[in-house]
Amino acid sequence: xxxxxxxxxxxxxxxxxxxxxxxxxxxxxxxxxxxxxxxVEGMMITGAICGFAVAVETGSPTLGFLGAAAGGAALALLxxxxxxxxxxxxxxxxxxxxxxxxxxxxxxxQAYIGVRPPPTPRVDLGPLTDLPVVGRVIFGHDFxxxxxxALVVAVWWILRRTRAGLILRAVxxxxxxxHALGYRVVLxxxxxxxxxxxxxxxxxxxxxxxxVPQWTEGMTAGAGWIALAIVxxxxxxxxxxxxxxxxxxxxxxxxxxLQAAGVAVPVELLSMSPYLITILxxxxxxxxxxxALGAPASLGKAxxxxx
Amino acid sequence: xxxxxxxxxxxxxxxxxxxxxxxDVSFSVAPGEVHALLGENxxxxxxxxxxxxxxxxxxxxxxxxxxxxxxPATPHDARRGGVAMVFQHFSLFEALDxxxxxxxxxxxxxPLRQLARRIAEVSQAYGLPLDPGRTVGHLSAGERQRxxxxxxxxxxxxxxxxxxxxxxxTPQEVxxxxxxxRRLAAEGTAILYISHKLQEILALCDAATILRQGRVVATCxxxxxxxxxxxxxxxxxxxxxxxxxxxxxxxxxxEVRSLSLAPANAFGTALRDxxxxxxxxxxxxxxxxxxNGQDELLAALSGERRASAEAIRLExxxxxxxxxxxxxxxxxxxxxxxxxxxxxxxxxxxxENAVLSAAARMNLTRHGFLRWRAARDYAGRIISAxxxxxxxxxxxxxxxxxxxxxxxxxxREVLQRPEVLVVNQPTWGVDAQAAAQxxxxxxxxxxxxxxxxxxxxxxxxxxxxxxxxxxxxEGRLSPPRPARGLSVEEIGLMMGGAHDxxxxxxx
Numbered sequence: 001x002x003x004x005x006x007x008x009x010x011x012x013x014x015x016x017x018x019x020x021x022x023x024x025x026x027x028x029x030x031x032x033x034x035x036x037x038x039x040v041e042g043m044m045i046t047g048a049i050c051g052f053a054v055a056v057e058t059g060s061p062t063l064g065f066l067g068a069a070a071g072g073a074a075l076a077l078l079x080x081x082x083x084x085x086x087x088x089x090x091x092x093x094x095x096x097x098x099x100x101x102x103x104x105x106x107x108x109x110q111a112y113i114g115v116r117p118p119p120t121p122r123v124d125l126g127p128l129t130d131l132p133v134v135g136r137v138i139f140g141h142d143f144x145x146x147x148x149x150a151l152v153v154a155v156w157w158i159l160r161r162t163r164a165g166l167i168l169r170a171v172x173x174x175x176x177x178x179h180a181l182g183y184r185v186v187l188x189x190x191x192x193x194x195x196x197x198x199x200x201x202x203x204x205x206x207x208x209x210x211x212v213p214q215w216t217e218g219m220t221a222g223a224g225w226i227a228l229a230i231v232x233x234x235x236x237x238x239x240x241x242x243x244x245x246x247x248x249x250x251x252x253x254x255x256x257x258l259q260a261a262g263v264a265v266p267v268e269l270l271s272m273s274p275y276l277i278t279i280l281x282x283x284x285x286x287x288x289x290x291x292a293l294g295a296p297a298s299l300g301k302a303x304x305x306x307x
Numbered sequence: 308x309x310x311x312x313x314x315x316x317x318x319x320x321x322x323x324x325x326x327x328x329x330x331d332v333s334f335s336v337a338p339g340e341v342h343a344l345l346g347e348n349x350x351x352x353x354x355x356x357x358x359x360x361x362x363x364x365x366x367x368x369x370x371x372x373x374x375x376x377x378x379p380a381t382p383h384d385a386r387r388g389g390v391a392m393v394f395q396h397f398s399l400f401e402a403l404d405x406x407x408x409x410x411x412x413x414x415x416x417x418p419l420r421q422l423a424r425r426i427a428e429v430s431q432a433y434g435l436p437l438d439p440g441r442t443v444g445h446l447s448a449g450e451r452q453r454x455x456x457x458x459x460x461x462x463x464x465x466x467x468x469x470x471x472x473x474x475x476x477t478p479q480e481v482x483x484x485x486x487x488x489r490r491l492a493a494e495g496t497a498i499l500y501i502s503h504k505l506q507e508i509l510a511l512c513d514a515a516t517i518l519r520q521g522r523v524v525a526t527c528x529x530x531x532x533x534x535x536x537x538x539x540x541x542x543x544x545x546x547x548x549x550x551x552x553x554x555x556x557x558x559x560x561x562e563v564r565s566l567s568l569a570p571a572n573a574f575g576t577a578l579r580d581x582x583x584x585x586x587x588x589x590x591x592x593x594x595x596x597x598x599n600g601q602d603e604l605l606a607a608l609s610g611e612r613r614a615s616a617e618a619i620r621l622e623x624x625x626x627x628x629x630x631x632x633x634x635x636x637x638x639x640x641x642x643x644x645x646x647x648x649x650x651x652x653x654x655x656x657x658x659e660n661a662v663l664s665a666a667a668r669m670n671l672t673r674h675g676f677l678r679w680r681a682a683r684d685y686a687g688r689i690i691s692a693x694x695x696x697x698x699x700x701x702x703x704x705x706x707x708x709x710x711x712x713x714x715x716x717x718x719r720e721v722l723q724r725p726e727v728l729v730v731n732q733p734t735w736g737v738d739a740q741a742a743a744q745x746x747x748x749x750x751x752x753x754x755x756x757x758x759x760x761x762x763x764x765x766x767x768x769x770x771x772x773x774x775x776x777x778x779x780x781e782g783r784l785s786p787p788r789p790a791r792g793l794s795v796e797e798i799g800l801m802m803g804g805a806h807d808x809x810x811x812x813x814x
Contacts, residue, residue: 163416166410166411169402169403170400170403170407170411173400173401173403174398174400174401177394177398177399177400178400178411179362180362180394180398181382181398181411182362182382182383182385182386183411294402296402297401297402
């Protein structure tokens with residue numbers, strides 16, 4: 001245990017949690033609009049390779065992240081067209097999207113195995129970064145960490161306080177009533193799906209450009225599925241998603257450190273601990289709150305205007 | 308009340324594949340007029356008002372509003388023109404609060420805090436108390452309708468469309484609604500009132516346009532007509548009222564004692580200490596506003612949800628914890644309210660749907676295998692005995708119209724010759740002819756010695772067929788009383804009266 005530096009651990013926690021946080025906050029918006037997109041994993045890995053490829057070709061990590069968002073959104077657009085216009089089944093389409101994304105990313109990634117991406121600079125917050133302890137833990141990261149936190153606050157504020165957010169929640173709650181009042185259910189959902197895809201793409205690129213940083217096939221390793229679980233167990237609340245993602249990231253980093261420190265616990269148990277602990281904590285959290293009310297009532301139901 | 312029309316509709320036609328919903332419909336509404344649109348289900352009333360509210364684009368014809376050509380492409384256009392609408396199935400969002408629901412129905416809502424204040428003001432002024440911060444899922448049906456009405460009032464509408472607004476209200480709540488509507492009309496708002504309840508139209512409306520099969524068949528002044536005249540215009544023929552010979556009720560068949568059941572979900576209702584008994588040859592009518600425990604009571608009686616064994620007795624035998632197949636075998640059958648998805652599997656054929664409920668009593672299986680021929684014969688018998696209009700036993704349940712599927716669902720249970728039959732909303736959304744047939748079938752079954760429990764929100768129906776009447780209110784059942792001679796006021800009080808509403812102070 002002595003080999004673990006708590007300050008480094010906390011700093012690594014924020015980096016480790018960001019991919020899942022990005023994907024989960026996007027999926028939260030998608031589900032709030034009443035759409036269940038199980039293709040998060042596929043959109044993440046597509047974002048990972050698109051971001052990686054753009055960053056390597058242009059030498060700019062910022063352009064890389066933009067490319068990742070575009071790649072994730074493009075895959076999401078496919079899902080949106082299939083489910084919203086052609087009324088295909090959301091669950092089946094989402095699963096297919098994940099498989100498609102994994103295959104597509106492997107194909108694009110052929111040429112990029114073993115390449116190193118351009119480094120993403122850390123944000124220099126001047127005196128804040130120079131603060132003892134806190135400076136290293138909170139203020140010494142790359143810009144995407146702060147983008148992800150800003151997204152959480154923005155999503156919370158928009159859903160809670162703005163008319164656009166109200167309409168989005170209304171569409172997810174009762175699409176027939178929203179249609180009867182004259183709201184464009186399909187367009188609202190399509191916008192949410194694109195936003196979710198872009199966020200998942202950013203999350204994937206964070207893995208390939210910053211966290212790892214290099215490209216390997218299947219590198220998301222189930223992060224998209226954890227993001228989906230976090231959305232549900234957080235009761236569809238943005239700050240619940242933040243807690244869930246940081247918890248998962250924290251336990252992941254901790255168990256890696258424990259493995260490295262050679263603790264006498266089987267590696268398999270340590271490896272499964274982040275999944276286990278995150279789900280347990282979120283289940284306990286959600287069981288005593290009004291989670292049932294957070295679930296959008298039209299989640300996963302296809303909308304077709306009958307008249 | 309005369310003068311230039313506020314809204315005039317000329318020659319509006321709208322066809323869907325296979326059916327002409329509106330055929331050359333013309334009428335006009337003057338400011339301050341309460342105008343009734345009257346017709347059976349499927350006569351085209353809803354399509355017509357959807358055209359006026361911008362939800363449907365008519366194929367031809369034109370409309371004018373305030374003398375200007377009017378062709379709303381979306382409900383937003385309609386609202387900007389001063390047209391507001393209260394929907395038959397509420398257009399509300401259960402998980403959102405009252406203020407948010409109101410904001411969604413407005414074109415330019417003020418910030419929520421300011422809006423909450425205006426909701427409080429308007430609801431006070433019209434005697435429709437509402438708490439803007441409450442979640443709509445926790446409101447009663449009457450309160451939900453208040454939300455819809457206040458949402459309309461906040462936009463100062465010139466034309467208010469009300470699509471079957473009273474189907475979920477107690478008689479007292481209906482009175483309050485009418486007082487509000489009369490006050491609005493006195494202030495110059497035109498009201499387009501859609502209903503098939505004739506008494507309401509006689510009590511409220513200044514003019515009536517009657518639709519049948521998409522066409523205007525008559526325009527009349529309801530103040531100078533009788534309910535019978537309007538009814539015959541509506542159905543285009545004479546109506547037969549169900550009849551029965553009155554027989555002395557026999558032994559007690561079904562006995563429910565202190566039945567209590569927790570709600571199945573967050574917005575459900577708990578049954579509290581429900582007790583009643585039904586005798587051979589008797590029809591017990593259970594009224595009440597929707598959402599007061601009707602679905603839960605049916606589920607407890609059918610066996611979908613288990614109670615304690617002693618709570619329900621069939622011919623003295625404790626069956627409160629028996630599953631549905633066992634209850635069916637013993638002779639307790641049930642037909643739930645929701646036709647598609649609860650009473651019938653939408654994509655399965657009528658034969659298959661018949662097997663699902665009648666397999667045991669009608670011997671439609673042998674050694675675990677289906678006897679298809681017997682099942683088809685049974686479905687065929689239902690179809691011919693109950694005059695179900697369909698292509699045959701092989702048709703999917705989904706392909707039948709509401710009234711025909713309802714006849715099939717009721718017929719499927721009746722032909723099994725149950726000892727006790729429990730039905731929920733047997734004629735909901737069914738046209739007058741089919742409704743009369745269904746009621747007659749229930750009465751005939753009772754005359755043959757079965758005990759019938761009819762749960763319904765249609766008080767006229769219950770008064771027509773029930774021997775005794777009881778009302779559900781927040782999961783409690785009032786003591787049953789003989790139906791004959793009950794006044795509307797007494798029934799209203801049994802249903803819980805006008806829950807915390809006050810009459811509008813007519814200025």
